[in-house]
Amino acid sequence: MFFPIDPGANATIGGMTATRASGTTTVRYGTMRENVLAVKAVVADGSLVNAGRAVRKSASGYDLSHLFVGSEGTLGIVTEISLRIFPAPETILAGHCHFPDVESACNAAISALQLGIPLARVELLDERQIVSSNRYSKLSLPEAPHLFIELHGSAASVEEQREQFESVASETGGQDFSWASRTEQRNALWKARHDVYFANTAYRPGARAITTDLCVPISKVSAIVRRSRERIVEAGLVAMIVGHVGDGNVHVQFLVDFANADERERAFDVISAMTHDALNVGGTCTGEHGIGQGKTKYMLAEHGTAAVALMCSLKLALDPQRIFNPGKIFPAAIS
């Protein structure tokens, strides 16, 4: 068996539960939301709450475990977490291919999912990210948008998935399909994907990386990526784009010279504009990183006054003295 959630960083189970984390395997296995069965938490009056039971499903009372998952430590201290695990796949095949543009890559992913190909991972890296990753991870990929994918199943099923994926991806312009079944080859591929942060900070020495975490309906991903790239170019900024494209989750990584006040301001302006682009098409300001302090300013625009007021009343009902992780999630005015 294995626990599938792969945020691609040194995340702890507690931290992943607090932020409702996910990562590259969500497209097949879900997020912490789907894979935390139950939690225990100490709440403000000192009592230990059993939130949920470790069964596959329950219709018994309010869904307390989901209230704690993603609450960022603001409702209590989680002390125990029961997780769902999955059978380790018999065969794993990883691969990549490139496309003439981001839209073609997104359409390939959409087609594959609509056909029911059970992709375990499907990651978009735009051409700027490929340039950066080639340099840092010593790859020699063509400088074009890529999909990195992974297939899980029996040997025969994985082979069939591979054929089906190549077929649909070819239709939207995918080419140079390259596959790795050996563990070392696969690990090298995913290490390059997980190392994009280091690749990008090495790409522009001295710059600081700021990463966005937009998530939109999958049909909107390519438009969001295109508009984001336009905004980046217009503002004269350096940024790479990667995405958990099967989930609609796009990370734009800006490399900003913080000593340059004007550049810093332009970067934050673009990030704000991109976030509102995502909210305007029904998306969320954070797919997996959480609100923390940095995204509190988007809470009202994303959820509306009534929903934020409801969240406030939940917070005050559970933590009337606001002792748990103050200043997080809620806009400062009501925090």
Next chain:
Amino acid sequence: MFFPIDPGANATIGGMTATRASGTTTVRYGTMRENVLAVKAVVADGSLVNAGRAVRKSASGYDLSHLFVGSEGTLGIVTEISLRIFPAPETILAGHCHFPDVESACNAAISALQLGIPLARVELLDERQIVSSNRYSKLSLPEAPHLFIELHGSAASVEEQREQFESVASETGGQDFSWASRTEQRNALWKARHDVYFANTAYRPGARAITTDLCVPISKVSAIVRRSRERIVEAGLVAMIVGHVGDGNVHVQFLVDFANADERERAFDVISAMTHDALNVGGTCTGEHGIGQGKTKYMLAEHGTAAVALMCSLKLALDPQRIFNPGKIFPAAIS
């Protein structure tokens, strides 16, 4: 595309959302919990709350949509529901086989899931249920515990799943594998499964059917079913057992002569004892039907005082005047 949740009754989307419903396909596709992306709800102060957005994932603020899913109308009036849908499978194959005893049938299901066979349905019918269904649905199945299963995928994948399932089920004593790929044959099989309520009420005319809805960790299912059958026999009652065995969800359907006060009392005593059997092994008193009024008496035993107190404070925070569906979910003393 299709919406997979199959409660097997004339359920509405609103009702299914309110009770966190599921059914025969949970083993592969999840419950309403996993498949409701967002809801809109009118809350006690008359405002319209947007709870969640229709994206695959989000880490933005508290998980309000999951607070409404399963709240049985006690927190507000849900007015809009966004659902996740899935690609319709290219090939569907349904089948059944029988086992020397319930434990062998449960072990076959467990082995199949541990091997990663992506069963779309795996339903247990005990020998008493088969007798009843044979009579009502004009089947001629051997009077032994059966698994009814369904496989979804490409033609080649379904054929491989069938071979794998026969192999693991044979190892635990499964025999007489029978498969139906034609729509009419498949529908006949699932109609028989969905008609168990009617089969059982016809089996004992004049009796009223009372159905339990226990859910336990899958490793505990066979022990729970065996102990339940012992309790039924000891109390001299008539009952059939079916289960969504892949999820650990067991329905015992009692056929009770309500005119007979002694029999009625014995039935309710056995139901109570069985429920505590399930709670004692980490289970829940309701996998998919909800608490309503009938199961409020199990809330404290299942969740503990601290969790029920927390649910109460959520209820009062959202509905201080208790105008929404009073008397449901909470034990009378605190309702």
